[in-house]
Amino acid sequence: xxxxxxxxxxxxxxxxxxxxxxxxxxxxxxxxxxxxxxxxxxxxxxxxxxxxxxxxxxxxxxxxxxxxxxxxxxxxxxxxxxxxxxxxxxxxxxxxxxxxxxxxx
Amino acid sequence: xxxxxxxxxxxxxxxxxxxxxxxxxxxxxxxxxxxxxxxxxxxxxxxxxxxxxxxxxxxxxxxxxxxxxxxxxxxxxxxxxxxxxxxxxxxxxxxxxxxxxxxxxxxxxxxxxxxxxxxxxxxxxxxxxxxxxxxxxxxxxxxxxxxxxxxxxxxxxxxxxxxxxxxxxxxxxxxxxxxxxxxxxxxxxxxxxxxxxxxxxxxxxxxxxxxxxxxxxxxxxxxxxxxxxxxxxxxxxxxxxxxxxxxxxxxxxxxxxxxxxxxxxxxxxxxxxxxxxxxxxxxxxxxxxxxxxxxxxxxxxxxxxxxxxxxxxxxxxxxxxxxxxxxxxxxxxxxxxxxxxxxxxxxxxxxxxxxxxxxxxxxxxxxxxxxxxxxxxxxxxxxxxxxxxxxxxxxxxxxxxxxxxxxxxxxxxxxxxxxxxxxx
Numbered sequence: 001x002x003x004x005x006x007x008x009x010x011x012x013x014x015x016x017x018x019x020x021x022x023x024x025x026x027x028x029x030x031x032x033x034x035x036x037x038x039x040x041x042x043x044x045x046x047x048x049x050x051x052x053x054x055x056x057x058x059x060x061x062x063x064x065x066x067x068x069x070x071x072x073x074x075x076x077x078x079x080x081x082x083x084x085x086x087x088x089x090x091x092x093x094x095x096x097x098x099x100x101x102x103x104x105x
Numbered sequence: 106x107x108x109x110x111x112x113x114x115x116x117x118x119x120x121x122x123x124x125x126x127x128x129x130x131x132x133x134x135x136x137x138x139x140x141x142x143x144x145x146x147x148x149x150x151x152x153x154x155x156x157x158x159x160x161x162x163x164x165x166x167x168x169x170x171x172x173x174x175x176x177x178x179x180x181x182x183x184x185x186x187x188x189x190x191x192x193x194x195x196x197x198x199x200x201x202x203x204x205x206x207x208x209x210x211x212x213x214x215x216x217x218x219x220x221x222x223x224x225x226x227x228x229x230x231x232x233x234x235x236x237x238x239x240x241x242x243x244x245x246x247x248x249x250x251x252x253x254x255x256x257x258x259x260x261x262x263x264x265x266x267x268x269x270x271x272x273x274x275x276x277x278x279x280x281x282x283x284x285x286x287x288x289x290x291x292x293x294x295x296x297x298x299x300x301x302x303x304x305x306x307x308x309x310x311x312x313x314x315x316x317x318x319x320x321x322x323x324x325x326x327x328x329x330x331x332x333x334x335x336x337x338x339x340x341x342x343x344x345x346x347x348x349x350x351x352x353x354x355x356x357x358x359x360x361x362x363x364x365x366x367x368x369x370x371x372x373x374x375x376x377x378x379x380x381x382x383x384x385x386x387x388x389x390x391x392x393x394x395x396x397x398x399x400x401x402x403x404x405x406x407x408x409x410x411x412x413x414x415x416x417x418x419x420x421x422x423x424x425x426x427x428x429x430x431x432x433x434x435x436x437x438x439x440x441x442x443x444x445x446x447x448x449x450x451x452x453x454x455x456x457x458x459x460x461x462x463x464x465x466x467x468x469x470x471x472x473x474x475x476x477x478x479x480x481x482x483x484x485x486x487x488x489x490x491x492x493x494x495x496x497x498x499x500x501x502x503x504x505x506x507x508x509x510x511x512x513x514x515x516x517x518x519x520x521x522x523x524x525x526x527x528x529x
Contacts, residue, residue, distance in 0.1 A: 014232075015463035038504070062248070066296045067257045077299060086504055087497075088296040089450045100463055102236040103247045104325065104361075104494040 006032040016090070018100040022057065025097025033095045037086060046083055047097075048073040053088075053096040063093050063101050111523075112163035112180070112222065119218050122210045123157040126150055132202035132212065133414040137451050141472045146187075147195050149202035149212045155188060163219050185228055192219040193230050194465040197456035198330070199417040201270045213422075220332030229331045230462045237327045240340050244515065245323040247291040250478030255319045257294045261302050265350070268302070269309060269525065276305045277316040279351065285315035285390075286353035286382075288324035288344070290361050290493040300360065300493070303520035307391060310523050311399040315357075321347035324364035329371060341372035348382055355383040357390050360514045362416030362456065362492040366423055386419065386493045388515055392428045395435050402522040407437035409511075411518070412485035414443070414499060415450040416492035432515055433489055436522040443479040453490075455498030470505055473498060477506035491515040 001020065004013045004103050009032060012020040014076035019025060019033075030050055034042050042050070066088055070077060084091030089105035132149035133139050138517040146152075161168035161177035168177035178184055198213040206212065223229060229237075240246040245254075255278060262276040277283065287308075293301050308315050321343045328337025348356045358365040369384045394400040413433055419425045426447045433440060443450060454473030459465060476499070480488055488499055488510050499512045 015466040018463070018468070063295075065249070065253050065257050065294065066298060067253075067260045071260070085500075087500060089292075090497075090501065100232070101247060101295070101463065102232070102239050103295075104290055104460060104497050105296060 006035065006036045011034055014100060016094075016100045018094050019097045021100060022097050025054070029097060030095050033097075037091065037094070039084070039095075042095075043083075045073070045075060045079070049075070049080060049083065049088075050096045051094050053092055053098065057096065057098050063089065111511050112159065113129045114160065114164060114218070118211070119160070119215065122212075122215055123153065123160055125208050126153050126157070126210050127208060128154070129207050131205055131207050133378050134342065135205040137197075137199075137201075137203045137454060137472045138468070140230075140475060142468075144195075146191055149206075152191050152196060152219070153210060153212055153215050154331075155191060156215050156222075159184065159188075159219075159222065160338075166481060174192050180222065180226075185226060187407050188219055188223055189230065192216050192223065192415060193233070193458070193462065194468060197417070197452045197454065197459050199452035199456050200422050201417070201449070201452065204421060216327055217332060220330070221334070222332075223368065224332035229333070230464045232463045233327065233331050233458045233461050236458075236461045237331050237333065237336050237340075240323060240325070240327060241336055241386050244321050244343060245291040246325050247329060249291055249295055251319050254294050254322070255296060258301075258317065258319070261298050261305070265302050265305050265309070269306070271309075274305075274309050276301070282317035282352045283316040284353065285313060285316045285355050286348045286351055286366070286468070287315055287317055287322075287357050287387075288359045288361075289317070289322050290325055290359060290364065291323050292493055292497070297493070298515045301518050303514070303516040304359070304387065306520045306523060306525075307394070307400060307516060310525055311394045316351060316352060316353065318347050324359045324361045324368065324369035326364055326372070326459055327461065329363055329367040334375060337367065338375035341368060344368065345372065345376065345380065355384060355385060356380075358384065358386045360387050360491040360493060360516060362418035362423070362494060366418040370409075370423075384489070386425065386427055388419070388428050388432060391484055391515065391519055392432050395432065400519075401524040401526075402436050402519065403524050404438045404522060405412045406522040407487070407518060408482060409437075409486035410439050410441050411437040411489050412441050412443055412480060413446065413481040414453060414480075414488055414490035415447055416490060416495050417452050417456055419491060420450065421448045429491060429515065432519065437487075437489075441483045441485050443483050451479060453495040453498040454502070455494055460494050460498055467516075469498070473502045474506065477502045477508060480508055480510060481506075485510065487511045487513055487518075489513050489515060489518050
């Protein structure tokens with residue numbers, strides 16, 4: 001178990017910096033985690049992605065396919081990679097407070 | 106304490122290699138973990154000595170009766186913890202030390218045997234085991250449901266038709282009797298599908314007869330890393346049986362280092378049989394297309410300087426040094442090699458299943474600084490590598506060490522340079 005301190009707030013995270021308890025997530029957590037990864041401001045497009053990931057997690061217990069994110073936000077793949085330079089998993093899912101997905105991510 | 110495994114190991118290769126190490130120390134400087142942290146325990150020979158001391162304790166007369174005299178140690182809780190830390194958390198089984206070993210000890214093999222002992226004691230790091238469990242239970246290491254996979258492929262197919270302005274362009278699923286059965290890393294359909302469309306575009310240009318399976322398409326086999334040979338065999342068998350079921354003549358292993366090695370060089374041993382079909386990698390297939398004139402490339406589409414990251418299991422441990430360079434040279438205008446490069450290149454730092462193990466994240470990123478420096482010094486703007494695991498580690502290094510480069514798979518580089526002949 002590791003901890004991550006961002007702007008004076010301390011979070012329990014796994015070794016990869018993903019929130020240990022996803023139920024502690026809120027918008028403020030998203031803003032702080034994004035800052036920690038170098039995203040100074042979450043735009044509407046960032047939020048659209050984060051909200052879909054969060055909803056999918058709450059309904060199905062995992063991250064959505066990138067196709068779902070693209071189709072529901074109307075964003076192109078390359079736009080998503082630009083918004084979250086660490087990618088949908090290590091970038092967007094982390095900001096959305098999900099556990100780290102298994103596999104090569 | 107977990108149960109002590111049955112360590113009466115009858116493995117002549119292990120025995121030979123454990124006895125061969127002369128502790129000369131040449132391996133130290135080849136290991137990225139030792140070079141990063143300068144912790145004596147991280148020296149590859151120390152890892153060999155660790156496995157050796159446990160082996161001696163349970164497999165030799167002297168070790169059983171007078172262990173202290175022969176440096177034999179109990180596999181107790183403290184020892185197990187140390188082994189997990191060193192064999193899972195400070196070794197990517199990249200084999201760079203093997204190449205530099207003065208007597209040719211297969212250190213990565215010894216490490217795998219040590220992992221097998223730990224696997225018998227249920228001491229595999231949780232996040233790595235979760236990846237294996239997902240593959241065994243669902244057929245792919247990210248537990249992607251079949252309908253979501255098929256939906257994604259359909260979506261990529263529509264994009265491909267638009268992109269190529271050809272309604273006949275396709276990404277075939279579950280077709281029987283095709284020449285090629287292609288495989289993917291599940292991270293492609295889940296999060297990074299551009300490499301799927303890149304490969305589909307190459308198949309299109311080459312006029313290939315190919316298919317994907319919607320059930321068993323996963324090229325990875327983390328059973329190769331967690332030390333559980335039964336699980337490795339189950340995963341390998343699923344893919345093998347699916348290729349037979351779809352009656353394809355060649356299994357093409359997608360851009361994945363360990364997956365290529367596990368399926369091509371290890372799996373026939375797991376299953377104790379010769380495979381009924383041919384096996385090759387995406388890189389070799391693309392190289393053949395270029396040589397045979399089946400695809401034509403316009404290098405000027407890739408003007409930025411490219412450097413090549415050599416995946417350990419494809420180059421040092423897989424022999425594809427020249428094939429990768431032939432393809433990249435055919436698709437890009439200029440290449441600056443890393444130093445060192447090729448068989449002596451450093452691991453990305455995320456091999457051996459380490460990328461999947463959250464437990465060792467900080468160490469992995471720190472050890473990866475060697476790779477980050479290599480990339481920076483190459484002066485390249487694009488890093489190309491035929492391994493999705495490497496791609497992910499390199500993406501993190503790019504971000505952490507602010508390298509400002511693009512990371513691409515070989516198929517992506519080649520697809521960007523493809524000259525598509527329109528059938529008029």
